[in-house]
Amino acid sequence: MSDAPTHDADEFEPVDVFETTEMDLRPGADDCYKCSTCDTSCPVAEVDDEFPGPKFQGPEQWRLKRTEGHEIDDSITSCSNCMRCDDACPSSVPLSQMHNTARGEYVENQRFGREALSALADGNLREALDIVREGQDGLVERLRNRILANYHTSAWLASFMPSVANFVMNFGPARWAMAKTMGVTSEREFPEFADQTFREWWAARGGAQVSNPDKRIAYFHGCYSNFNTPEVGKAMVRVYEEFGYEVLVPPQKCSGTPMFANGMLGDARRHAETNVKNLAAAIENGAEIVASCTSCSMALGQEYPELFDLDGIEDVAAHTYEGVEYLRLHEDLEGALDETSVDGSEFAYHAPCHARNQGLDTQAVELFSDLDGVAIEDVGDSCSGISGTYGWKEEKYDYSMEIGEEMFEHMEHAAGETGMTECPTCAMQMEHGTGYEIRHPLELLEEALVTGS
Amino acid sequence: MAIEDDVCVIGGGLAGMTAALRAAREGARVRLLSHKKSTLRHASGLVDILGYADGELVADPFDALPSLPETHPYRRVGDDAVRAGLSLFDDVTGDAYRGTHTDANALVATHGGTVKPTARYPTRVAPGLASQDRKTLLVGFDSLTAFDAPLAADHLAAAGVPGATRGVTVAFPGDFRADSRVTRSARALDDDETVEIANGSMPVRRALVRAVESHLGDAERIGFPAVLGEEESQEVRNALESALGIDVFEVPMGPPSLLGLGLETLFQEALAEAGVRRTTGNPVVEFDADDGRIRSVSTDRNGRPTPFHADEFVLATGGLVGKGIDSDREGVVEPVFDCHVPHPDDRYEWFDDEAFGDHPFARFGVTVDDDLRPLDAAGGTEYDNLRAAGSVLGGADFAAEKSGSGISLATGHAAGRAAGAAANQ
């Protein structure tokens, strides 16, 4: 309540992370009053005693970093970027933004060579050798993270020969080799590649079937519904066309979600440039942006403007919706569902962490509870544990399953034997832990409003 | 079109949750909008009605209510509403809380070693009431610096509590990080995890008993910081009690508070059961009104609005701490609907000269009519279908009076009932 401004403009030390991205998170760090609430909501800290938690990763590290010579602690790579800490902080400290930035900086700074040389100069051969050896391990890990983060590239290659790719990716010896040399866990089955990608389907059907200058959306399908679950993308298109929308499918790249989580901000930025350019053009064209994956809508709506400074990026954020959310706000979705029914199905629904911060975690249950023929049950507010690429890493697999345990149990207890979620990687984890088939809310909407009617 | 409900409550603290629950019991379709997760997880878990009036300790809050000023929220809603709010609370919390047997305040020892007059307290805390004349041992953990047991014991002795109180600090068994999160040790106790100790390993509950046994002396009860289990706390306490042979209680802690978290869970279950629809994550920043009625409010997410329509609205956004009331150079404002907040123009009149004096700003908040509808500067209602509850209301100094939760329950209950009834018409 004092008159004094809290932050002196002259004291700002902008931290230059990448090219034009200038960020000063200090006011955020200063907002932390150390209540530790973020720590109690972090799923990784709950199972990994080595992980110091979001309060350290965020505000404390930020303060330390301002004192000279402090390097980002390597525990930052253990944060899965689930963003639960953001939601928990009563003081709106931008925790995940701090983590993303710190992780980017950490990955940039891994320069073991310099340290090895200085050890050599000190005549400490042994230490120099150790540093080099560690560095090599680090290199493999970075390569692995890079491959995981750039899922779209592997998926794109695989899409040319989906059946071969499906075979090779899950072929025992190949998986063993991947685990041994790269640290990709062999406990998980790689997701299957579809015979026809969403974009191939889209082209084959001749693009939009409805044209309507007054009701237009641009679909951001992301990598996963393009390569692995095109049925989600198709459901999205059919439901929107049913409501009379013209669907645009602009050229697009990965949303960047897996890259943020692996500190590859440079890669993410390049993709963001393409996405922002094309999506901004669609907005110009009268469209709103709709994503079927809650991590994609999170990236476009929050992480983009937090991490990058690109022309039109704020505009893209302000026009981005999740697939069901947009319909709920702009159509009488409840009314439409009132008049229809589906053949008896029971679902165990899991709200992805990224849906929470967007206020979408209760949407599916709220909407489908009254739909005739459907029973849907929320399996609780725990994290699924996979958090995109986190659960694919050999060294994280056990933690990932430990985090997921609560969700698996609740799924088993729920009446439904089919799972439901908006997030493709949560879906993988749900299937992996229970063997259930997992559906996307848009698929149920399609069944209720398009194929069923 | 759009999202529509009968009643829309803004704010997910105790006041908002109470209002939503009460309105839903009226048969209305209710939405609870909250920026952040509930604030209960930061709170001590104690429920105070009135601990002090005019700086004097209050023995029975109901005796003291009539002497409060006319502008006080309790006077607005009346004694019956206070009782009704409490009874809704008792209904939600069931066995998890104590204090229903009397109107009088109980005295609970806090982690700082002060004695707090309160109306309802968790069952986990109950055996430790400071008013009982029993020899007490307080145990702190060296990893949990927020509770310094020897210091708290000294403070309690200085405060003149009956019964000798001693304090010791021990290491929490097991190899947890020094800055270990409270939930970590609580879960270890829940599951009775095996931990490493000096000469081998054993279940953590037994190890904890070992660590304190030698300090017991003639103590008749033993108090730990409130970290004894999250989901199985009853079982943890039973196990410790039967091994130690004396009563075990817990001392309420500051945030992050397991007692507060437990209370939050109870309310959330009640809300789910009552069919209240919850949307959290984004703040309400705008509204649409015509004809003196609010039509919709909108949350904001990075510049993108999401509208929520309803017939009746309840404002429960908290006080100066919860940002339900804000101040800037221009003055004091209620930021969502810009309801009138009376305050002196001269900022120097906001404060008392004494640091611990009677600061007018502590009472800043919206003023309301008997139906809890906010009033404008001229004394007319701001909007027909808007009511306010909790610490967004002016006229009470929650911290000094120790009345925070009581006011939230009483006014939340009254606002929820009125909004639910109005929506039904």
Ligand SMILES: Cc1cc2nc3c(=O)[nH]c(=O)nc-3n(C[C@H](O)[C@H](O)[C@H](O)COP(=O)(O)OP(=O)(O)OC[C@H]3O[C@@H](n4cnc5c(N)ncnc54)[C@H](O)[C@@H]3O)c2cc1C
């Ligand atoms: C640290 C702490 C200790 C406490 N200790 C005690 C105690 O010992 N005894 C006791 O009786 N009570 C205690 N309390 C409880 C406190 O008194 C209650 O919080 C009080 O009852 C006020 O509740 P409220 O619901 O009015 O406001 P708050 O609890 O402040 O809740 C306000 C809610 O509104 C939300 N909100 C604010 N602005 C917006 C917006 N624009 N849009 C959407 N949502 C918004 C916030 O996210 C929050 O959920 C404590 C509270 C805290 C925080």
Ligand code: SF4
């Ligand atoms: S929740 Fe927010 S204020 Fe509390 S410790 Fe974490 S960052 Fe700081």
Ligand code: SF4
């Ligand atoms: S983003 Fe998730 S994993 Fe990372 S610190 Fe926050 S809560 Fe923990």
